[in-house]
Amino acid sequence: MEQMKMSCKKIIVIAVVWCVCVFPLESVRAEGVRAAISGQNLVCRVETDRAVLPAGSSQDVVLKITLDAPPVPGHVQRPPVNLSLVLDQSGSMGGVKIEQAKAAAVEALRRLGQQDIFSVVVYDSNVATIVPAQHAQNVQGIIRMIDQIRAGGSTALFGGVSQGASEIRKHIEEDFIHRIVLLSDGLANVGPRMPEDLGRLGAALIKENISVSTVGVGTDYNEDLMARLARESDGNTYFVESGYDLPGIFAAELGDVLNVVAKQVKVTVTLPEDVTAVEIIGREGRIRGQKIELFMNQLYGDQEKYALIKVKIPPSAAGTKRKIAQADVKYENPFSKKIEQSSGISYASFSQDSKKITESTNVDVVKEYQLNLNALAQEKAIALSDKGQKKEAVQELKKSAARLKSMGAQYKDERLLDQADALEVQAQKIEEKGMTKKDRKILRTESYQQLFQQKSQE
Numbered sequence: 001m002e003q004m005k006m007s008c009k010k011i012i013v014i015a016v017v018w019c020v021c022v023f024p025l026e027s028v029r030a031e032g033v034r035a036a037i038s039g040q041n042l043v044c045r046v047e048t049d050r051a052v053l054p055a056g057s058s059q060d061v062v063l064k065i066t067l068d069a070p071p072v073p074g075h076v077q078r079p080p081v082n083l084s085l086v087l088d089q090s091g092s093m094g095g096v097k098i099e100q101a102k103a104a105a106v107e108a109l110r111r112l113g114q115q116d117i118f119s120v121v122v123y124d125s126n127v128a129t130i131v132p133a134q135h136a137q138n139v140q141g142i143i144r145m146i147d148q149i150r151a152g153g154s155t156a157l158f159g160g161v162s163q164g165a166s167e168i169r170k171h172i173e174e175d176f177i178h179r180i181v182l183l184s185d186g187l188a189n190v191g192p193r194m195p196e197d198l199g200r201l202g203a204a205l206i207k208e209n210i211s212v213s214t215v216g217v218g219t220d221y222n223e224d225l226m227a228r229l230a231r232e233s234d235g236n237t238y239f240v241e242s243g244y245d246l247p248g249i250f251a252a253e254l255g256d257v258l259n260v261v262a263k264q265v266k267v268t269v270t271l272p273e274d275v276t277a278v279e280i281i282g283r284e285g286r287i288r289g290q291k292i293e294l295f296m297n298q299l300y301g302d303q304e305k306y307a308l309i310k311v312k313i314p315p316s317a318a319g320t321k322r323k324i325a326q327a328d329v330k331y332e333n334p335f336s337k338k339i340e341q342s343s344g345i346s347y348a349s350f351s352q353d354s355k356k357i358t359e360s361t362n363v364d365v366v367k368e369y370q371l372n373l374n375a376l377a378q379e380k381a382i383a384l385s386d387k388g389q390k391k392e393a394v395q396e397l398k399k400s401a402a403r404l405k406s407m408g409a410q411y412k413d414e415r416l417l418d419q420a421d422a423l424e425v426q427a428q429k430i431e432e433k434g435m436t437k438k439d440r441k442i443l444r445t446e447s448y449q450q451l452f453q454q455k456s457q458e
Contacts, residue, residue: 041261041333042299043068046325046346049369051360055318055350060278063325063346064365065269066306069261069299079334081257082117082176083108084133084164087149088184089122094151097217097243101183104250105146108181111254112136117176119167120146123160124153125190133167157188161201161212161229168210175337177298178210179235179257181250185217188225195228202232209264211235211297213253216445217243219437223444231284234297236454239445241438262299265331267307268292272323274314281308282372282451299331305453308372316350324348363411370407374400374419375450378443385435393435397427 045066053059072078085105089098105120112118113136120131120142131145164180172178187193192201202212213235214226223239230237236256238249269292271277277287285294285307294307316322329342351357377400384393401423408416430439448454 041070041340042329042331042342043070044327044329044342044344046327046344047362047365048324048346048348049362049365050357051349051362052351052353052357053316053348054354054357055316055320055352057315059313061275061311061313061324062281062369063269063309063311064306064368065267065294065309065327066304067262067265067267067296067299067329068304069301072259072261072301073335076335078258079260079263080115080117080176081112082133082168082171082174082178083112083254083257084119084121084167084180086121086123086160086164086180086182088124088155088157088160088186089149089151089153090124090155090186091152092186092220093217095243097185097246098149098151100243100246101217102146102149104183104246106143107247108250108254109136109139109142109146111251111258117171118142119164121160121164121167122149123156123163124151125156126153127156127159127163129163129167133170154190155184155186155188156190157182157184157225158192158197158201159190161198165205165208165210169208172208172210175334177257177260177263177334178208180205180210180212181215181253182212182226182229183215183217183246184221184226186220187222193222193225195222195225198225198229199232202229202235206233206295206297209297213237215240215246215249215253216441217241217246219441223441227444227448231448231452234295236452237445237448239441256300256303259301260298260334261301263297263332263334265296265299265329267294267296268328268330269294269309270326270328271311272325275324276312278310278312281310282376283307285309303453306368308369313348316348318350318352321347321349363413367407367411367413367416370404370416371419371450374404374423375447378423378447381430382435382440382443385430385440390430390434394427394431397423397430401427 085108087101109118116136117133118136119133121127121129130149131142161180161182168178168180205212212229212233214230215238216223216226217240227237236253240249271290277292285292292309296305299305324346327344331340333340377396381393381396384396401420404416404420408420426439
């Protein structure tokens with residue numbers, strides 16, 4: 001994505017939409033910037049990066065639609081989980097990696113309850129179900145099955161995921177959180193193997209409310225394939241250098257799956273007739289005239305999820321106030337098992353007073369937007385490097401680091417400054433040695449986790 005340029009005639013504005021259970025509208029701030037509806041599950045707000053916007057010119061506005069989930073309520077039973085682990089047991093997984101993969105599978109099993117469903121599929125040149133889908137009750141018996149896994153053969157990754165989905169489908173009609181966790185340390189070389197192939201599979205699975213989280217081990221797996229599968233199915237993606245990290249990764253993933261607070265989340269953003277949708281930034285979604293549709297399979301407790309949408313608004317006179325967008329959210333509450341709705345709305349006021357405009361800046365929104373611009377810069381650097389344009393890739397990373405450093409210094413924000421420092425180190429390494437497989441995986445994974453607000457592993 002090309003860096004957006006600021007000028008007096010074209011000003012980038014960020015609006016944030018947060019969403020909550022349907023309750024009467026409580027308040028709209030005097031500036032007309034925020035409107036919030038409060039409830040017991042999700043929180044919904046709409047903000048701009050400034051409470052006051054420049055008057056008299058057409059402007060690009062970036063809407064940030066945010067779903068902010070509270071902790072899982074302590075007094076109710078969590079929704080049951082239907083989990084399938086799909087483990088690479090090809091020859092390259094021998095030694096520490098396969099043993100730690102088995103330890104991670106046992107770690108996942110021990111975190112489940114008797115109401116949950118658990119299955120294990122392994123793949124090498126062929127695909128086999130080691131643990132058929134069953135309630136997580138006979139723990140010691142299941143552990144003995146897992147202990148029989150041995151490494152050897154090629155990598156039928158597509159077939160492994162498909163078989164994992166077959167195990168999930170044995171209970172697809174029941175009220176479960178459906179999740180596949182895919183582990184691989186190498187390139188898919190049996191059956192469909194391109195990122196597009198796995199992307200189509202992920203897109204098909206999400207229609208069945210099945211998400212796939214992917215775990216890449218070492219530096220020889222295809223990070224484009226793994227990220228594409230996770231993205232299309234609304235899952236998480238992880239990169240670990242060592243098999244020793246696998247139990248912790250599986251624990252982090254189960255921490256999400258066991259804390260779902262909303263399912264089948266659909267967000268519809270409605271724009272006024274004179275506001276035009278331009279693009280959705282970083283996420284999948286549909287623009288249908290004055291409506292933008294977004295879908296998220298699940299939300300986890302204490303998690304913030306959002307999407308950025310750029311729209312264009314017409315010139316507005318100083319002293320006026322106008323509606324920018326409204327977000328309506330529909331989702332299934334997994335505790336009440338009822339469909340609930342939420343709403344948020346955004347207003348903006350306009351002025352020719354530059355000081356008043358500057359002083360009204362919403363710093364938190366601006367910082368988050370800069371981090372997303374950085375994620376897109378990382379994606380662009382990967383694409384440039386893939387074309388052999390190392391110099392241009394390094395420049396892209398350095399430019400992004402400079403923006404982050406400037407913003408971090410301006411707002412005294414350690415997160416932005418730390419990200420800028422890390423990016424400068426990455427750029428320097430690539431400048432000296434080219435983009436290694438490890439560098440590429442780090443950039444791809446960091447970009448994905450920022451754009452999709454994946455929680456950092458503990």
